[in-house]
Amino acid sequence: MTMATSYYLGFDGGGTKTRACLIDDAGRVVSEAFGPASSIDTVSLETSLASLTATYDALPEKHPVSAVFAGLGGIAGTRDIERYATALKKLPFVLEGARVGVENDVNNALASNNGTLEGMTLIIGTGSVCFGIHEGKSWRTGGYHYKEGDAGSGFDLGFMALKHYARVIDGRHPASDFSAALRTALGITDFPTLVQYFDTINRTAVAKLAPIVTAYATVDQYAYKIIADAADEIRLLVETVYRRLGFDGCDLVIVGSLGNADTAYRDLFLQNIRKISPAIRIAKPFYDPAHAAALIAKSLPDKPGGKEM
Template sequence: MNNPQKYFIGIDGGGTKCKARLEDAQGNVLAETFAGPANAAGDLNGSIHSILEATDKVIAESGIANLTPQDIHAGIGLAGLNIPEVMTEFKAKSLPFANTNITTDLYIACLGAHQIDDGAIIIIGTGSSGVAIKREQQFELGGHGFAVGDKASGAWLGKMAVTHTLEALDGIKNRDKFTDDVMAFLGCSTAHQLVTLTLGAKPHFFATLAPLIFSLAKQEEPFAKALVEDAADYINKLSKQLFKLKPARFSLIGGLTDSITPYLDPELKAQIQSPLGSPEQGAILYSKY
């Protein structure tokens, strides 16, 4: 196109969706949109498809005539790119942008939250992970995936809730209000129904139980309260590890932040600062590196 204006796209790709933000050189937001999942470790080609879909949609929503991906500078942060082999494979793929800076979803989230490369974040959503960045240093913890990690996340809470419920139904633990409420929430009346429902279930399915668990914890239901306190203890310990890099700022981000904050150590809560921007904004900053 003949327009001398520069355009920048920030893309944040995770296991549930891929978000895109388009700005001009002055930082004006031209459009924001989203597409499907973009976890590069789970589905590399699928993540690229979602990036291209989100790009096409954000260009269309901007209303700028004749704008193409070739006119746009891209910053892309994806889940799964913390695995070196996945990063190498992803970088070997051809993307249609004017130039492309590629990193992890954690990095752009931290950059967006602090607007500088000196800070730390813990993400507590469907999954969980933490990162501290100090100029050239990057210290990542957690984010090991639903199967073996992601403690304190919505998916982990939901998985633990289902496990407790099945043990109660088997008579190994006492059946309690927690068990009955989980069964009611999932519309099950037998252990067989519950197991069938969870076969092949993705992390997002288990994470849908998180609001119920926090609600029961507020009501002092014993298992729910103990489960949430265990999650908070993990976040306390994870933050202490991140603080070893002495970051200038610290933020919690993700859908469970407000729910878990009351259970955190007072010393940690005193250090939490509100994020200054979104991961997509961090990706745009990274596109200019």
């Protein structure tokens, strides 16, 4: 008698989109899809759940699932986990008695290395955060909010570039090819307009200035100082997690476009990380975050909910 196949579903939910990945007993990817935003710091719980359902409905091949794991932006503790897990169990594609896990999306990033929740991950994109799990204990540094600074992130580099450009406008710093590139990107040439820009600051728009900073970092002292300071902040993020969890060597998977771009900035922060311990092994993601979430779903224990972060 042939045994029925079980299916496992992973969600990677962010502030602009959600990705779903469905795998089978053998870990084979059966189906993948994109859907609307589901980060609970961007949309309501009800909208987030509707986004998961819409993303599941977009899968080219669908099956009810024996386990589901949702790694979502904005999940910040036990209350968020319990509320979301309770609601997730009630979605129509989740089988009765299915195993359900909910965590912050940093878990997906960590599992993107080898499909397991052990080691460290460093996310450097628009924002920044370092997260690790070792022997069942977890720790996180950074990733509070862009208004806190998101040290070492694309926003951080862009914001520091804005501060430099303000000094160019009023004469505290000399004009240069770097400041000219910022002027072209911003379309701002005067003090009042820059004041208005600061007053209505947009996180994504500011982060788009980061490639200008990294492009000029090898030829401009101000651009170099920005990446050197940011690289030291990255060291602090990583070193704190590494020491706090008592690692004696581990994989560190680096996720995010800025973190994996071939730039002088990456060279600097990697040098800083290697100074923490030569036993830290730098890795790039092997699995897509939604695929990693599906692998977490497959490995969930026979109890509901997720871990407290």
